[in-house]
Amino acid sequence: MSNILDKVKLIEEYIIDFRRDLHENPELSCNEFKTQEKIMRELDKLGIPYKKAGNTSLIATLKGGKSGKTVALRGDIDALPIKEETDVEFKSKTTGVMHACGHDAHTSMLLGAAKILSEMKDEIPGEVRFFFQEGEETFSGAKKIIEAGGMDGVDACLGMHGMAELETGYVNIEPGYRMAGCDTIYVKFEGVSGHGSVPHLAKDTIHPACIFVTDIQGIVTKNINSQDPIVMSVGKFIGGTKANIVAKYTEIDISMRYFSPQVRKIAHDAIKRHAKAIGDAYEIKVDVRIEESALSLCNDAELAELADKSAIKIFGEGKNKNLPKYMGSEDMPYYFEHAKGVYAFVGYRNEEKKAIYFPHHEKFKIDEDYMKYGTALHVQFALDFLSK
Structure with a gap:
């Protein structure tokens, strides 16, 4: 097992707290202004430079201590026009708007990865870019980051999504078509x-x-x-x-x-x-x-193999489970037009916690224990790609 997961466990409370704040204060696609402000404050604390893109997106750049390749990690930040019907104590304060797709977790995992990688800055051979992306639900945010130059010089990119079919502690990474x-x-x-x-x-x-x-x-x-x-x-x-x-x-x-x-x-x-x-x-x-x-999402075979090896270091052997292709869609493939990429599904299912619903459900809930795995996978993949 990688020591990266141990590093993430030390900041797990930070990741969960940030996620709960976002969940309580959701914002719709391309209007995530307060969300953007919160992310900028954290990036400022970490000393990671960034620039704004589109309406509310951010492109943060962490340059390592040595020259090398560039890898991009993406987290989407927008919520949905859904009235929340969960029993969590941090439920949405904005009537009719809810983080029912888990983008609050995606954002927090990416921020956690930025925090870990910033502490390892001198060891990193190359550059890591963090895309905090607006408007995934409207398929508009990726294009805005690309237009702002986010993918210029990028050699590989990774995205991920929480998935109800997989229990916490499991992941799905496969080559080929994964989403329609x-x-x-x-x-x-x-x-x-x-x-x-x-x-x-x-x-x-x-x-x-x-x-x-x-x-x-x-x-x-x-x-x-x-x-x-x-x-x-x-x-x-x-x-x-x-x-x-x-x-x-x-x-x-x-x-x-x-x-x-x-x-x-x-x-x-x-x-x-x-x-x-x-x-x-x-x-x-x-x-x-x-x-x-x-566009349809197709995982690069070479990167999928590398990401699978990264996942073994985080999740352990035998935790990469096969899943069928999804007819649902994502705007991550627009990044894949500019550099080879891979997309992972990370399990958040926990029946005891009633974390059983597919995204876009009014009772959508995640097992927050899953976020440490997603955070660690971001970090491990970035390090493995840049060092190979």
């Missing part, structure tokens, strides 16, 4: 309005739109390799104004999740093709607009 990419697709049908008694004198859009909704599942089954997961969900369908008026407009919003970029392109092309074909068949106009929300 996400696109929102807006399809608008435009016809000609008219009286409901004479639909042949108008151009209805509701009927063609209904055909399109059922038709796109054929894209999943007929155009895409069944070995490549993809999900298309129509979450919004709005058409017409009154029962006896033929609907001039019908609008559909589709959420699409995918892993492979090739599959993504096939699906995009097919959606446009099918929409146009149905529009032509019913002599109406169709507009398709695709909005990228997040």
Whole structure:
């Protein structure tokens, strides 16, 4: 076992206290101004220089005593618009806003890692950057850090997320695809309005739109390799104004999740093709607009192997458990476009403490014992990468 975990245990109370303060005072995406101030105060105490990025993000830089590579560690800082229904004594003081995804823990673990690494500064061969990132829930924060130059010169990066499927003391680190990419697709049908008694004198859009909704599942089954997961969900369908008026407009919003970029392109092309074909068949106009929300997350094989070795030093042998790929999305992959990266799931499940809920639940709760492992993994990975 690594002595890094022992070092973290000495500041475990500090990490927990900081997390509880954040949990009590949550802030929504890109409005985490007080959270930013609290982090800056701690970085000032540690003597770690930083610069602001975006609305509320921070890029902190710790230069080691020797020259070398650069590794980036990321922690997200935003909360969710959820009314908390837990029984913790430090529950949210802001009605309707809650740290229901554990970003308060992620932030505190990264800060704890910064504290440990700052004490080892002279031994570090290279540079460690700490990204305290806003707006993960809106998939906007990573781009802001990148735009501010955060990834310039970075050789590798690590991110992590607490996970309910794993008990405290366990971790998941695997190569390859781990989380899905996400696109929102807006399809608008435009016809000609008219009286409901004479639909042949108008151009209805509701009927063609209904055909399109059922038709796109054929894209999943007929155009895409069944070995490549993809999900298309129509979450919004709005058409017409009154029962006896033929609907001039019908609008559909589709959420699409995918892993492979090739599959993504096939699906995009097919959606446009099918929409146009149905529009032509019913002599109406169709507009398709695709909005990228997040890219699919793919762990670099070499870094995943290194992170697994780091995890063994922290968690022990046999604690890296396999998990299926997740159809949920993250904005961490935007960093991976600029340097190779790896993403870990760290277990917080503890049934005795009722830490059993998946993120985004109003009763979401973590086992705070898990934070020492996440903190130590940040530190150990950074040291292992920079020294190899």
